[in-house]
Amino acid sequence: MSDYATVPAVSDGRRPFASIAHPQLPVAAVTALVGFLVLTPLGYLLWRTFFDDGGVSLRYVREAYAVDGLGGMAWTSLLFAAGATALAMLIGVPLAWLIVRTDLPLRRTVLAVALLPLVVPGVLYTIAWIFLASPNAGLINSVAGAGTVDVFGLRGMIVVEAFHAVPLVLLLTAAALRSLDTSLEESALTAGASLPTVVRRITLPLLRPALLAAALVSMISALESFDVPALLGIPGDTWVFTARIFQALQRFPDGIALAGAYALPLLALTCAGAVLLASLTRRRRSYETVTGRGARGRPLPLGRSRWPVFAAVSLYVAIAIVLPMLALGWISTQPYLAAPSGDSLGRASLDGYRDVFDSSVTLRAFRNSLLLATAAATTTVAIGAVVAWFSVRSGVRGRRLADATAFLPLALPGLVLGAALLAFWLRAPWTIYGTLWLLLVAYVTRFLPYGLRTASAAMSQLGQDLEDAAHMSGASWWQTFRRVVLPLAGPGLLAGWIMVVVFAMRELSASIVLYAPGQEVLAVAIWNEFQNGSFRSVGALGVVVSVVSLVLVLAATLLFQRFGRQVSRARG
Amino acid sequence: MLEVEGLVKTFEGRHGGVVAVDGVSFTVEEGRLFSLLGPSGCGKTTLLRCVAGLERPDAGRIAVDGVTLFSATGGRFVPANRRELGMVFQSYAIWPHLSVFGNVAFPLVSRPRRRRPPKREVSARVGRVLEAVQLAELAGRPATDLSGGQQQRLALARALVTEPRLLLLDEPLSSLDLQLREEMRLELKRLQRELRVTSVYVTHDQLEALALSNMIGVMRGGRLEQVGRPRDVYTRPASRFVAGFVGSSNLFEGVVEAGGGDGHAVVRTAHGTLRARSETVAPGAAVLVVVRPEHVVLELDADDGDEGWRGVVVTRAYLGSAVDHVVAVGDVEVRSRGPVRAGTIRPGTQVRLRFEPGACTVAEADDAR
Numbered sequence: 031m032s033d034y035a036t037v038p039a040v041s042d043g044r045r046p047f048a049s050i051a052h053p054q055l056p057v058a059a060v061t062a063l064v065g066f067l068v069l070t071p072l073g074y075l076l077w078r079t080f081f082d083d084g085g086v087s088l089r090y091v092r093e094a095y096a097v098d099g100l101g102g103m104a105w106t107s108l109l110f111a112a113g114a115t116a117l118a119m120l121i122g123v124p125l126a127w128l129i130v131r132t133d134l135p136l137r138r139t140v141l142a143v144a145l146l147p148l149v150v151p152g153v154l155y156t157i158a159w160i161f162l163a164s165p166n167a168g169l170i171n172s173v174a175g176a177g178t179v180d181v182f183g184l185r186g187m188i189v190v191e192a193f194h195a196v197p198l199v200l201l202l203t204a205a206a207l208r209s210l211d212t213s214l215e216e217s218a219l220t221a222g223a224s225l226p227t228v229v230r231r232i233t234l235p236l237l238r239p240a241l242l243a244a245a246l247v248s249m250i251s252a253l254e255s256f257d258v259p260a261l262l263g264i265p266g267d268t269w270v271f272t273a274r275i276f277q278a279l280q281r282f283p284d285g286i287a288l289a290g291a292y293a294l295p296l297l298a299l300t301c302a303g304a305v306l307l308a309s310l311t312r313r314r315r316s317y318e319t320v321t322g323r324g325a326r327g328r329p330l331p332l333g334r335s336r337w338p339v340f341a342a343v344s345l346y347v348a349i350a351i352v353l354p355m356l357a358l359g360w361i362s363t364q365p366y367l368a369a370p371s372g373d374s375l376g377r378a379s380l381d382g383y384r385d386v387f388d389s390s391v392t393l394r395a396f397r398n399s400l401l402l403a404t405a406a407a408t409t410t411v412a413i414g415a416v417v418a419w420f421s422v423r424s425g426v427r428g429r430r431l432a433d434a435t436a437f438l439p440l441a442l443p444g445l446v447l448g449a450a451l452l453a454f455w456l457r458a459p460w461t462i463y464g465t466l467w468l469l470l471v472a473y474v475t476r477f478l479p480y481g482l483r484t485a486s487a488a489m490s491q492l493g494q495d496l497e498d499a500a501h502m503s504g505a506s507w508w509q510t511f512r513r514v515v516l517p518l519a520g521p522g523l524l525a526g527w528i529m530v531v532v533f534a535m536r537e538l539s540a541s542i543v544l545y546a547p548g549q550e551v552l553a554v555a556i557w558n559e560f561q562n563g564s565f566r567s568v569g570a571l572g573v574v575v576s577v578v579s580l581v582l583v584l585a586a587t588l589l590f591q592r593f594g595r596q597v598s599r600a601r602g
Numbered sequence: 603m604l605e606v607e608g609l610v611k612t613f614e615g616r617h618g619g620v621v622a623v624d625g626v627s628f629t630v631e632e633g634r635l636f637s638l639l640g641p642s643g644c645g646k647t648t649l650l651r652c653v654a655g656l657e658r659p660d661a662g663r664i665a666v667d668g669v670t671l672f673s674a675t676g677g678r679f680v681p682a683n684r685r686e687l688g689m690v691f692q693s694y695a696i697w698p699h700l701s702v703f704g705n706v707a708f709p710l711v712s713r714p715r716r717r718r719p720p721k722r723e724v725s726a727r728v729g730r731v732l733e734a735v736q737l738a739e740l741a742g743r744p745a746t747d748l749s750g751g752q753q754q755r756l757a758l759a760r761a762l763v764t765e766p767r768l769l770l771l772d773e774p775l776s777s778l779d780l781q782l783r784e785e786m787r788l789e790l791k792r793l794q795r796e797l798r799v800t801s802v803y804v805t806h807d808q809l810e811a812l813a814l815s816n817m818i819g820v821m822r823g824g825r826l827e828q829v830g831r832p833r834d835v836y837t838r839p840a841s842r843f844v845a846g847f848v849g850s851s852n853l854f855e856g857v858v859e860a861g862g863g864d865g866h867a868v869v870r871t872a873h874g875t876l877r878a879r880s881e882t883v884a885p886g887a888a889v890l891v892v893v894r895p896e897h898v899v900l901e902l903d904a905d906d907g908d909e910g911w912r913g914v915v916v917t918r919a920y921l922g923s924a925v926d927h928v929v930a931v932g933d934v935e936v937r938s939r940g941p942v943r944a945g946t947i948r949p950g951t952q953v954r955l956r957f958e959p960g961a962c963t964v965a966e967a968d969d970a971r
Binding site: 501513 | 764
């Protein structure tokens with residue numbers, strides 16, 4: 031990111047910042063805030079689950095697991111998450127290595143295209159695969175013969191979830207690879223090791239913490255995933271936790287209690303994952319001394335396998351990214367699901383797009399999503415910046431706790447958060463239910479970890495001297511923060527902001543529980559259109575959403591690069 | 603001008619407290635440059651940061667111009683941004699998002715509104731100080747375009763623009779390469795003397811300290827081991843540590859045979875007697891005698907039966923401006939440095955060692971630490 035990271039941030043690691051009287055306060059405040067955001071609704075959900083008619087009751091737990099054995103569902107959930115993670119790592123890690131380290135042709139383009147699914151809402155991507163590979167009417171099956179591929183059931187779920195998780199794995203691995211000093215590999219090469227040996231003995235061991243973290247993140251997000259299990263699992267009678275929770279929530283008035291019963295084991299799993307992830311991130315610091323500057327060497331030559339490897343990468347890109355997008359585009363022109371042919375081409379029209387822009391519901395969904403995404407991103411990054419500054423710069427006791435608390439929402443599946451918030455606000459004396467504020471609370475809770483992470487990454491790259499110099503120049507705390515810290519951390523904060531905007535634009539699982547008519551967001555609008563069977567509208571809406579998101583991200587990235595270049599010119 | 607009294611600073615470590623500065627007192631007079639010299643980890647930077655206000659000491663007092671900036675007993679701590687001192691950081695800490703001008707102007711425009719100079723004065727003052735460090739023509743450039751030496755000048759200009767009462771320099775030359783460092787050393791001295799700005803200079807480089815300072819404080823383990831003028835610290839080190847750290851030296855342990863009233867003592871060592879400078883040592887005391895290599899003269903052994911120091915040349919090294927010899931005397935090795943024109947002596951040759959009069963100094967006796 032920035033190049034002035036070469037100055038060691040703090041010599042002794044934790045120096046109480048001399049001129050601030052109570053540095054504990056902000057850290058305590060954010061711990062309390064996150065605690066409140068997460069624990070209050072969760073506590074209420076538990077209470078609804080276990081208390082009934084004024085007494086402790088296991089009625090809902092018993093009822094919940096009478097439907098389907100806990101063991102079976104837990105097993106399916108784990109199988110789904112582990113399978114998707116394994117496949118995503120298998121694709122994402124080599125892809126990252128090829129892009130960052132080797133002379134793969136067109137690697138920048140490959141990277142840009144491979145990251146595209148990040149901006150596409152998961153529900154849209156899943157629906158695109160249903161259009162492609164539903165056993166009867168799927169486009170692939172109508173071209174290649176019925177029954178060639180079947181997207182419903184566990185196998186389809188794993189593949190689609192994995193494809194959608196690859197960009198995340200790719201991003202995390204590429205970042206770790208970039209910060210890896212190439213001279214570590216080059217010295218192994220000069221020591222006489224072959225390229226495969228270098229990868230196996232040097233690169234992979236150094237990357238291990240980052241790879242483990244990527245696997246854990248992808249595992250947790252698969253466990254929490256709602257769109258794939260609901261759209262591909264339920265029709266194939268493959269049930270995981272999230273699908274059951276969603277099903278339970280459809281039931282009134284005691285659906286929330288039932289959902290709570292299903293949520294408990296899921297929460298236990300994701301919490302375990304998050305705790306592991308937090309301890310991993312802490313331990314990873316010992317590796318940073320090794321990686322440090324990340325001097326860039328020459329890309330490693332792939333030699334004769336250069337073009338075959340490129341062909342393989344292209345095949346992946348074609349299947350996982352181009353094909354679903356083409357399917358959406360095609361469907362958007364068709365009155366009903368039909369394979370490309372002379373007849374269907376004759377029926378092609380742009381009416382679907384007219385419907386999108388004529389519909390007040392979809393326009394409102396656009397407005398709601400944009401509003402919520404920018405508000406959530408701004409809030410989380412602002413909180414993150416202040417907290418990260420204190421936690422990086424001051425040796426405040428208890429910042430571990432603040433760090434850990436900040437990880438908490440990661441372990442909270444969107445559906446569970448939605449259910450918990452619903453349980454809380456439906457009974458609260460005054461309520462924000464029925465307003466966008468409730469959705470905003472949910473979004474801020476969900477995305478606070480990302481705001482904190484990116485902000486603290488940006489802050490820890492700033493040398494302490496740059497701030498000390500401002501103090502010595504007579505600048506007050508606020509002047510220093512505003513005129514030195516913010517401009518320098520700006521590119522990093524902006525990157526975090528873009529990330530939260532992208533995630534918020536895709537958000538479905540909490541929104542679908544919490545929205546009231548009038549507050550549909552994009553993913554919910556797509557979901558509803560699909561449930562209504564208006565495939566053409568789904569296709570058109572999907573294309574528009576993808577294009578808008580892409581344009582937003584591109585614009586933000588350009589801004590970010592220009593801003594970043596201006597700031598991060600190398601020192602000396 | 604600057605008074606530091608009984609300063610103590612402890613850091614909380616994982617295994618209890620670490621005392622970084624352990625009861626340090628010194629004063630710096632108006633317009634003088636005071637160096638804090640010592641190996642890494644001796645507490646010199648922490649001490650400087652305490653003076654700057656970037657660290658809060660645990661005990662002691664700091665005053666500038668009679669104004670108390672910190673007093674543990676008085677419960678007074680003026681924060682760094684109110685002390686109106688100038689500081690040059692080891693990393694320069696040039697703000698990469700500002701231009702050269704912007705960096706230097708920052709201290710002026712950060713002032714409280716009523717004390718902020720008008721725009722015209724800001725640019726005049728920035729221009730003047732940039733002129734002084736010879737960066738005037740680069741004012742509009744992004745600060746990150748500057749070379750290492752130029753960034754160093756920029757950091758200096760930024761520290762000087764407010765005409766601070768006290769200038770603090772934290773190893774300002776250590777990130778420069780050798781040639782540039784020598785150049786900047788002279789430049790720094792010229793500026794400091796011209797502006798007569800009172801300065802505290804932290805360094806681990808004895809040459810820098812000797813060349814720049816009016817006074818040197820040698821630090822070790824959080825304490826000041828010796829404070830004195832450069833010449834005194836060099837020629838009359840107070841301890842084995844100072845002798846070893848400030849320049850290379852030969853150390854001989856011995857016993858005082860006769861303490862002369864003329865400021866000299868005769869010391870008997872295992873290899874012969876020495877006449878060493880000393881103020882107050884009683885006969886019979888165990889002492890350490892310091893002899894600088896350039897004060898050891900080698901002569902080809904005439905074997906005239908004269909009592910004296912004899913040895914065998916072990917190695918010689920040609921340094922360009924001087925020649926070094928290592929001579930084995932009994933079981934110790936003595937280093938000698940002489941002018942090139944004196945020629946070199948082949949290893950294995952018997953030589954006689956002569957110590958220049960007044961060049962031997964008695965350092966402290968029992969160097970327990």
